[in-house]
Amino acid sequence: MTLRFAYNTNGTANHRLDDALNLIADAGYDGVALTLDIHHLDPFDEDFPGRLVRVAARLRTLGLGCVVETGARFLLDPRAKHEPTLLSAEAEGRALRIEFLRRALVVAAETGGEAMSFWAGVPRPGVSAGQAHAWLRQGIETVARQAEALGVVAALEPEPGMLVETVDDYAALGVAGLRLALDTGHCLVTGERDPAAAVTEFAGLLGTVAIEDMRRGEHVHLPFGEGDMDVGSVLRALEGIGFGKLVCVELSRESHRADTMVPAALAYLKAASGGGRAQHAGAAGVGAEGRTLSAP
Numbered sequence: 001m002t003l004r005f006a007y008n009t010n011g012t013a014n015h016r017l018d019d020a021l022n023l024i025a026d027a028g029y030d031g032v033a034l035t036l037d038i039h040h041l042d043p044f045d046e047d048f049p050g051r052l053v054r055v056a057a058r059l060r061t062l063g064l065g066c067v068v069e070t071g072a073r074f075l076l077d078p079r080a081k082h083e084p085t086l087l088s089a090e091a092e093g094r095a096l097r098i099e100f101l102r103r104a105l106v107v108a109a110e111t112g113g114e115a116m117s118f119w120a121g122v123p124r125p126g127v128s129a130g131q132a133h134a135w136l137r138q139g140i141e142t143v144a145r146q147a148e149a150l151g152v153v154a155a156l157e158p159e160p161g162m163l164v165e166t167v168d169d170y171a172a173l174g175v176a177g178l179r180l181a182l183d184t185g186h187c188l189v190t191g192e193r194d195p196a197a198a199v200t201e202f203a204g205l206l207g208t209v210a211i212e213d214m215r216r217g218e219h220v221h222l223p224f225g226e227g228d229m230d231v232g233s234v235l236r237a238l239e240g241i242g243f244g245k246l247v248c249v250e251l252s253r254e255s256h257r258a259d260t261m262v263p264a265a266l267a268y269l270k271a272a273s274g275g276g277r278a279q280h281a282g283a284a285g286v287g288a289e290g291r292t293l294s295a296p
Helices: 018-029 048-062 091-111 129-148 169-174 184-190 195-201 231-240 254-272
Strands: 004-008 031-034 063-071 115-117 154-156 179-183 206-211 213-215 218-222 246-249
Touching: 004 018, 004 063, 004 184, 004 254, 018 031, 018 048, 018 254, 048 091, 048 169, 063 246, 091 129, 115 254, 129 154, 129 169, 129 246, 154 213, 169 179, 179 184, 184 195, 184 206, 184 213, 195 231, 206 231, 218 254, 231 254, 246 254
Parallel strands: 004 031, 004 246, 031 063, 063 115, 115 154, 154 179, 179 206, 206 246
Antiparallel strands: 213 218
16 A cells, blocks of 8 residues: 655744645645644634634645644743643643643644644652552543544654653553554664554554654654664555554654755655665755754
């Protein structure tokens, strides 16, 4: 089968959203992983309802499918990255995160999104493991109910260093209706499984899949060809399970050269999925400045 690819807008942070969508569509992608952020469809903006209608119409015009992503760094708190979370000690913080996720589900419903992806968070000092797990379950069950009411797929993404870090952590939750948002690169970071094996094992639970290159034990999203990911084996595994949803490229550190990285990543994936010789995506179209691992 032919896989469908999307590009995450967190890798086009220096582009206006309309320009990013045009860039992704012109490169030949089948969809977009839309990271809601302060400059890319801010769900707390006064004109959010109107902007959502316009973005949904634009996606339809461009023929782009959609996965809604919720990993914006400072959308909810300008002074604390990724805070508050479902594990925050303050009830108001947990409620704000749930409200954000509810609005993300609304975006998925309006755009016909295949899934809304979210993560657990990191327990802060002073929060016991028991309390963190209790708050997590309460939050996830609330989000799952909201997703069901809207007819949208909610998918939890295991993130290295978070309370839900591995696919086994996800499986242990056992929340009805909750799908898995599998970032295949994270399997290399945690060392829990071969990425392709995770695809096959959790085939029936996949809500969405992300792919990029990574080095073993290092949580840095890399262009294809710069890490340890066997991209071809992951793509073959996805083909083997008949995965028809979007496979999302997440290169959040590459916004400074999105004009070249967006098309280069797709060219690499198509070559890898077709059994051809994939060009080093990180080098394609890049000038003498090279790349920077410490991009903001």
